[in-house]
Amino acid sequence: MILIKNTILAAGLASTLLSCNTSRQFSRETIETNGLYGNIITSDSVNIADKPWQELFTDPYLQNLIREGLDNNLDLQVAVQRVLEAEAYFAQGKAAFFPSLSAQGAYSHVRNPETLYPAGPRHIDDYQLNMQASWEVDIWGKLRSSKKAAYANLLASDAGRKTVQTSLISGIVSTYYSLLALDEQLEITLQTVQNDMELVETMKILKGSGQVTGAAVVQTEAVRYAAEVTIPDLEQTIRETENALCLMLGRTPGKIERGRLSGQQTPELVKAGVPSQLLDNRPDVMQAEYAAMNAFEMTRNARSYFYPALNITASAGLEAADLDDLLDADAFLLNVIGGLTAPIFNKRANKTRLEVAKAQQEEALLSFRSALLNAGQEVNNALGQFDTAEKRILLRQQQLDALEKSVSYTKELLHYGSATYTEVLNAQQSLLAAQLSNVNDHLEKLTSTVSLYRALGGGWK
Numbered sequence: 001m002i003l004i005k006n007t008i009l010a011a012g013l014a015s016t017l018l019s020c021n022t023s024r025q026f027s028r029e030t031i032e033t034n035g036l037y038g039n040i041i042t043s044d045s046v047n048i049a050d051k052p053w054q055e056l057f058t059d060p061y062l063q064n065l066i067r068e069g070l071d072n073n074l075d076l077q078v079a080v081q082r083v084l085e086a087e088a089y090f091a092q093g094k095a096a097f098f099p100s101l102s103a104q105g106a107y108s109h110v111r112n113p114e115t116l117y118p119a120g121p122r123h124i125d126d127y128q129l130n131m132q133a134s135w136e137v138d139i140w141g142k143l144r145s146s147k148k149a150a151y152a153n154l155l156a157s158d159a160g161r162k163t164v165q166t167s168l169i170s171g172i173v174s175t176y177y178s179l180l181a182l183d184e185q186l187e188i189t190l191q192t193v194q195n196d197m198e199l200v201e202t203m204k205i206l207k208g209s210g211q212v213t214g215a216a217v218v219q220t221e222a223v224r225y226a227a228e229v230t231i232p233d234l235e236q237t238i239r240e241t242e243n244a245l246c247l248m249l250g251r252t253p254g255k256i257e258r259g260r261l262s263g264q265q266t267p268e269l270v271k272a273g274v275p276s277q278l279l280d281n282r283p284d285v286m287q288a289e290y291a292a293m294n295a296f297e298m299t300r301n302a303r304s305y306f307y308p309a310l311n312i313t314a315s316a317g318l319e320a321a322d323l324d325d326l327l328d329a330d331a332f333l334l335n336v337i338g339g340l341t342a343p344i345f346n347k348r349a350n351k352t353r354l355e356v357a358k359a360q361q362e363e364a365l366l367s368f369r370s371a372l373l374n375a376g377q378e379v380n381n382a383l384g385q386f387d388t389a390e391k392r393i394l395l396r397q398q399q400l401d402a403l404e405k406s407v408s409y410t411k412e413l414l415h416y417g418s419a420t421y422t423e424v425l426n427a428q429q430s431l432l433a434a435q436l437s438n439v440n441d442h443l444e445k446l447t448s449t450v451s452l453y454r455a456l457g458g459g460w461k
Contacts, residue, residue: 012425018267024107033372033376035275036372036375036376036379037379037383038377038380039380040272040379040380044271044274045273045277046271047271047272047277047281048270048271048272048453048456049277049281049282049453049456049459049461051458051461052461053066053169053453056267056453056458059176059263059264060259061257061259062173062176062259062314064257065245065249065256068249069168069169069249070165070168070169071250072250073249074250074264075168076164076165079086079163082161083154085159086153086154086156087154089150089153090153090154094147097143098135099134099312100134101132101135102131102132103130103131103132104129104132104317105129107125107126107127107128108125108126108128109123109125110123111124119132122182124321125322125323125364126319126320126321127318127321127322127323128317128319129317130315130316130317130318130333131315131317132267132312132314132315134311134312134314134352135313136311136312138312139301139307139308139310140304141300141303141304143301145297145301145304146297146301148293149294152290152291152294153290153294155286155290155293156290156291156294157283159286159287160283160287162460163283163284163287165459165460166454166457166458167454168248168450169454170230170453170454170459171248172245172248172249175245175248176256177264177450178241179241179242179245180260180261180443181261181442181443182264183260183261184260184439185234185436185439186231187234188432189227189436190233190312192227192428192432192435193227194229195329195428196220196223196224196228196428197224199224199424200217200221200224203216203217203421204217206415207432219421219425220421220425223428224338227432230271242254242255242256266449267449272379272383272452273456275379277456277457278379278456279372281456282375282455282456282457285371285372285375287371288367288368291368292361292367295360295361295364295365296364298357298360298361299354299358299360299446301357302350302356303354305353305354306343306350307342308342309340309341310338310340311338311341312336312338313336313337313366314334314335314336314337315333315335316332316333316334316335317332317333319333340459375457378451378454378455379452379455380451381451381455382448382451382455383448383452385447385451386445386448389441389444389445389448392439392444393438393445394442394443395403396434396438397438399434400431400434400435403430403431403434404431406452407424407428407452410423410424411416411424
């Protein structure tokens with residue numbers, strides 16, 4: 001009866017102390033996100049980051065590559081393992097609220113010296129079977145803050161996995177587009193070499209009729225070889241780009257099945273939403289915020305070490321001097337101890353723990369703000385890159401139209417002696433340069449869309 005009364009008293013004391021714990025909870029700081037995109041002002045909540053990647057990237061070859069990367073990429077698999085590690089620590093944090101329990105069986109034999117115990121006993125045997133339990137009552141929230149910190153760490157690890165996933169999808173798509181652009185440039189160069197070869201034959205005919213000199217033929221051949229010599233470099237770059245893509249896919253180097261650059265589509269309307277959506281869409285910003293939550297809870301945990309700790313220990317079992325008597329009812333024993341332990345002097349460990357936790361909390365908050373600013377900068381860059389590419393494409397098309405006419409006109413005039421071979425060569429070289437630049441313009445528009453999608457946090461939903 002006395003034991004029951006004392007247990008109720010200890011529980012009541014713990015409840016009273018728990019009710020006095022008024023530690024505030026972590027809440028997201030009021031962060032001013034207006035102007036985060038710089039001079040780009042958006043008010044439409046529509047955001048391309050909310051689109052699943054399957055809707056944004058419709059090329060079937062590309063979709064297969066993304067799926068393969070999500071299944072096999074090694075960096076992503078490492079990130080998944082980190083999430084599993086965090087889950088284990090979180091499970092451990094929850095289990096800290098329960099008593100620890102252990103079982104023990106022991107036998108001891110003691111031989112007392114006759115000089116100290118002349119009347120005995122000389123030999124003592126002791127047999128024990130018992131269960132031991134201990135429980136720390138979470139008065140000041142130390143265990144709760146540890147559990148919350150572990151949960152924040154779990155969320156941060158999962159956000160880290162999402163960051164790797166968005167970066168992986170962005171990397172696969174951008175590399176795929178680069179590969180298609182290289183294919184296009186190789187095709188343009190091959191066609192240019194074919195046109196140059198035809199021009200060489202034309203020059204030979206004109207030389208035979210006395211309209212041009214041998215220098216014109218040789219100069220035309222030199223121009224043809226100048227274009228042809230770039231082909232091996234393009235082919236090597238294509239091979240290296242394929243290998244880079246294979247690495248993202250978790251496979252050995254090899255060929256990549258792919259479509260054509262002209263078959264790739266960009267969204268009709270590129271929407272960036274409002275800056276505040278970065279807090280819930282962009283994984284690395286989310287990860288930084290969860291890290292700040294973790295640091296906040298660890299500061300609470302460090303502060304709780306300055307207060308007394310209430311521990312309850314209990315043991316129950318059987319003990320006898322003779323093995324035959326071990327299972328008798330009279331051999332039963334019970335021991336319950338409850339006590340408060342207050343720190344007085346522990347070589348500055350508690351103060352150091354708190355100071356470090358506060359510094360780490362401030363560091364985490366600064367990293368959170370830095371991640372948000374970096375996200376806004378990347379969105380601004382991607383939007384500017386997209387607008388620049390669109391403007392350049394329009395102007396480039398006008399340049400291409402003019403150069404195509406220039407090549408056609410100079411070739412016709414060459415037959416009538418109204419144009420020189422150098423004018424034809426210059427026009428043809430200018431057209432080749434513009435065609436290659438046009439491919440780069442379209443590639444920049446595509447990659448800017450990918451960059452914006454990643455900068456806004458798309459790809460993990």
